[in-house]
Amino acid sequence: xxxxxxxxxxxxxxxxxxxxxxxxxxxxxxxxxxxxxxxxxxxxxxxxxxxxxxxxxxxxxxxxxxxxxxxxxxxxxxxxxxxxxxxxxxxxxxxxxxxxxxxxxxxxxxxxxxxxxxxxxxxxxxxxxxxxxxxxxxxxxxxxxxxxxxxxxxxxxxxxxxxxxxxxxxxxxxxxxxxxxxxxxxxxxxxxxxxxxxxxxxxxxxxxxxxxxxxxxxxxxxxxxxxxxxxxxxxxxxxxxxxxxxxxxxxxxxxxxxxxxxxxxxxxxxxxxxxxxxxxxxxxxxxxxxxxxxxxxxxxxxxxxxxxxxxxxxxxxxx
Ligand SMILES: NC(=O)c1cc2c(N)ncc(C(N)=O)c2s1
Numbered sequence: 001x002x003x004x005x006x007x008x009x010x011x012x013x014x015x016x017x018x019x020x021x022x023x024x025x026x027x028x029x030x031x032x033x034x035x036x037x038x039x040x041x042x043x044x045x046x047x048x049x050x051x052x053x054x055x056x057x058x059x060x061x062x063x064x065x066x067x068x069x070x071x072x073x074x075x076x077x078x079x080x081x082x083x084x085x086x087x088x089x090x091x092x093x094x095x096x097x098x099x100x101x102x103x104x105x106x107x108x109x110x111x112x113x114x115x116x117x118x119x120x121x122x123x124x125x126x127x128x129x130x131x132x133x134x135x136x137x138x139x140x141x142x143x144x145x146x147x148x149x150x151x152x153x154x155x156x157x158x159x160x161x162x163x164x165x166x167x168x169x170x171x172x173x174x175x176x177x178x179x180x181x182x183x184x185x186x187x188x189x190x191x192x193x194x195x196x197x198x199x200x201x202x203x204x205x206x207x208x209x210x211x212x213x214x215x216x217x218x219x220x221x222x223x224x225x226x227x228x229x230x231x232x233x234x235x236x237x238x239x240x241x242x243x244x245x246x247x248x249x250x251x252x253x254x255x256x257x258x259x260x261x262x263x264x265x266x267x268x269x270x271x272x273x274x275x276x277x278x279x280x281x282x283x284x285x286x287x288x289x290x291x292x293x294x295x296x297x298x299x300x301x302x303x304x305x306x307x308x309x310x311x312x313x314x315x316x317x318x319x
Contacts, residue, residue, distance in 0.1 A: 006051045010059075013044040017060040025154060057130045058158035062151040065210030072144035072208070075135035077123055078167050078227045082140055083302060084285065084309035090264055093286070096308045097260040103305070104293050112236050113266055114254045116283040116309055117221050119173030120202045122150065124222070129163035131156065136205070140302075149205045152214035157247035165229040168243060170222035174201040175279045178217035197280050222248035223285075235289045256289060267310055274312060283311040 001009070017040050024030040024037075032040075041064060048055040055061065087093050100109055121137040134150035135143035150156055153172065174182070179197040186193055194200035204216040225239045233239045237256055244250045253270075257263040267284050274281060288294055288306040297305040 001047075001050075003051060003054075006047050007054050010044060010047050010051070010054050010056075013040055013047070014056060014060055016040055017044060021060060021063075021154070057132075062158060063154060063214065065152050065212075065214040066148060068209035068211075069148065070208070072146060072206075075123075075133060075138075075143050075145045077135065077138075077141060077143060078125075080140050081121060081123060081137045081143070081169060081226075082299065082304060084307055085300070085303045087286075087308045087310045093264060093267070093308070093310060094260060096286070100288055100293075100297065100306070103297050104288075107293065108258065109293065110235075110289040111257045111260075111263055112240075112254060112287050112289045113257060113263055114223060114285045114287075115251055115270065115277075115281045116285045116311075117171035117173050117223075117251070118196075118198045118280040118282040119171035119221075120198070120205055121169065122146075122172050122205075122220070123167060123169050123226060124150065124156065125167045126160055127165050129160040131158050144206070146205050148210040149207065149213035152210055153218045153220055155220045155249040160246045162231075162246060164231060164246065166231075167226035167228075168222050168248065169224035169226055170220050170248070172201050172205055172218055172220050173197060173279055174204070174216065174218055177278060182216065219279075220249055221251040223251065234291055236287050236291070236294075237289050239291075271312055281312070283309050285309050 017037070020030065020032055020037055020040070030037075041061060044059070045061045045064075048059065048061055085096075087096060097109075123135050123137070123143065124131060125133040125135075131151065132147075133145060134147045134156070135145050137143055150172070151158065174197040176197060179194065179200055182200055183193045194203060200216070201218055204213045204218055207213060222243050223240070224236075225233070225243065231242065233242055237254070240250050240254060255266055257266065263286065270281075270284060286308050288297060294304065294306040299305060
């Protein structure tokens with residue numbers, strides 16, 4: 001086949017596969033069988049193998065994973081991925097609120113409260129709208145390059161809706177349902193079981209063979225911007241809206257609060273609702289919304305002064 005024909009065929013196959021992905025994953029109304037879908041994917045991968053430079057950086061073939069890596073490269077994060085200070089009760093949250101108000105003086109303070117997803121923290125780097133590198137948190141400064149594994153997660157866009165250069169942070173996780181299904185399959189194969197969804201997500205993403213991650217139902221919630229070129233946002237909640245616009249999966253259970261009593265009521269509400277969520281959370285994250293106030297508050301040696309993680313008491317074992 002000549003190059004021009006191959007280029008046309010690759011584009012046509014990619015479009016058909018993406019359409020069937022949408023029908024299957026988003027609209028739950030597949031039009032072709034798994035075998036027919038696999039055949040389309042095989043044709044695309046054969047053409048991309050024959051003409052590697054014709055593989056688009058957002059080709060759907062990247063979702064199935066390529067060859068295993070010999071090892072993971074190290075990645076230095078553009079801005080460190082810090083851990084959060086912890087709060088364990090209402091008084092700790094009130095102390096946090098007092099410290100914030102003391103630092104920002106008479107200014108009004110708005111908080112954003114979000115669910116704290118119990119998964120594996122990841123950093124995703126995009127250049128001109130294309131996903132170029134993804135890494136684990138590691139020690140907060142240096143992580144492992146797991147780009148090939150992350151490209152198999154469908155909720156991670158390979159191309160953003162705008163050609164922006166930015167670094168985002170989020171959590172890769174496995175839903176409770178996917179975790180139960182995976183452990184059931186492993187039990188039938190006589191393999192060791194994963195202890196919890198967090199370990200199975202981390203275990204899946206730390207495999208050198210990306211086909212393993214591709215075979216696991218992994219998902220993401222993106223919750224932060226590490227570095228942004230070409231756009232300005234003034235607050236965390238505005239940043240979350242931008243992330244959603246760009247095509248990231250952003251958790252909807254987020255609320256802004258101007259009053260710490262309402263914030264505490266929201267947190268108490270989620271303590272009750274937590275077992276009914278389809279994914280595991282281990283607390284709530286409360287952040288000062290204004291970036292200007294975050295700047296003013298700054299960081300301690302290891303954590304931002306403008307955020308705190310409220311940790312739920314350990315969930316009673318479901319008997
Ligand atoms: N260590 C961290 O900075 C964070 C960790 C997490 C987490 N596990 N889930 C959600 C958020 C969030 N919505 O901000 C954060 S922030």
